[in-house]
Amino acid sequence: MTTIKLHNTRTRGKEVLDPLNPDDVRLYLCGPTVYDRAHLGNARPVVVFDVLYRLLRHVYGTDHVTYARNFTDVDDKINATALARKEAGAPGSLEELVQERTEETISWYLADMAELGALEPDHMPRATAYIPQMIAMIEDLIAKGHAYADGAGHVLFSVKSYKDYGALSGRSVDDMIAGARVEVADNKRDPMDFVLWKPSTDELPGWDSPWGRGRPGWHIECSAMSHELFGDSFDIHGGGNDLMFPHHENEIAQSCCAHPEGDFARIWLHNEMLQVEGKKMSKSLGNFFTVRDLLDQGYPGEVIRLVFLQTHYRKPMDWTDKKAKEAEATLRKWRALTAGIEPAPIAAAAVIEALSDDLNTAGALAELHKLSSAETAADLLASARILGLLTDELGAWTQDEDHDLSHYENKLFEARHLAMETKNFAEVDRLKSTLLDAGVEVRMSKTGVELVPGPAFDASKLDAI
């Protein structure tokens, strides 16, 4: 069997994946807080972990991998969108407006990620469906001396009660306090203590609990949901490296204190950030564009996916138009080569080998380039599909290749006809240069004009004509 090696943040080295149960390899990824459209940065972990999911299914069998990715559907940011709608005169209660917002955001998210070729996880737990499990876990943490209620509706986790706190990121508690905005509050015994449960107003979503009507903190959601689905120990936990602290440190503290007999997650995999001019793309910095923006601008989802895969997941990356153009040309070439061809029965060993080495997607793509000839097209197709490329679902964008350019052919033909008489070729030159700029090859002969769209063809640039 193929050996998969992954970089484990917890041990800071590459490790052989040795599943607890090879008949059921379990992978959990922290999903989005559903208050707005996903930006391109949010899509990076989705594509990275989709490749891992596909690789695991290839190695262990389609029915022997379970992938869970949650939706955080209770949060201040979601409440804020509902409050804003209410103030703008929207009908319905605040709770209804919250639900409306989460439902629409989830449907956008699923549609956008499907366009990037991401398979749907086996489980997509919503936090609001696991409140009893969260309450039970919090009660257990209190009983075991790891958490305390403040008497005013809050429950806090006592960080000092867990000696390994900080082990994931390898930092001391003092360093972490210095590096993060840690809220000092009267109800905390220690500034590092974090919220497990907090009160809610009557209008906003809330649930009855031993501490009054309230709602869970963000971190307990993932601990409770992953435990419900996967038990005390599972194989891989993923997320962006912006979640390492505090979110993942807190998840570990909660889960390991509530279930000390288990390991919680064995391998922690973190993707680096998608950046804009050296800074993390993020909603709070406002330096973002959504996946839907790019799709609407005409970038096919498959092109976006290939751009992601060109950079190793542990390296920061930028989105550039140049990368997109190159990815598009590559995919057009590969799609033309593999059109009407059946994939080979198995993917190329070199591609699987690259992916098994800590998801070396760039290495896998280099192998695909080696396979891009007519003789090896069937291997190219089978291998590209392990990366979620050249699938039937993502192929529609190349089928609109039969662009009807006859209108422009006629226009150029007439302009040339006129220019022959007037000896003024300015209009002909203008048309030709616009066409060339749009990636169209111009073939002119005595009998007519033929326009052929090239790999960098960009129909939007023809609007200038």
Ligand SMILES: Nc1ncnc2c1ncn2[C@@H]1O[C@H](COP(=O)(O)OP(=O)(O)OP(=O)(O)O)[C@@H](O)[C@H]1O
């Ligand atoms: N710029 C980025 N590059 C890569 N991954 C990112 C980036 N920004 C967020 N993520 C990841 O996206 C996933 C969803 O995160 P979450 O819903 O917390 O983000 P958000 O609050 O919408 O975004 P932001 O971080 O912009 O406020 C997480 O796994 C997170 O690590």
Ligand SMILES: [Zn+2]
């Ligand atoms: Zn999480």
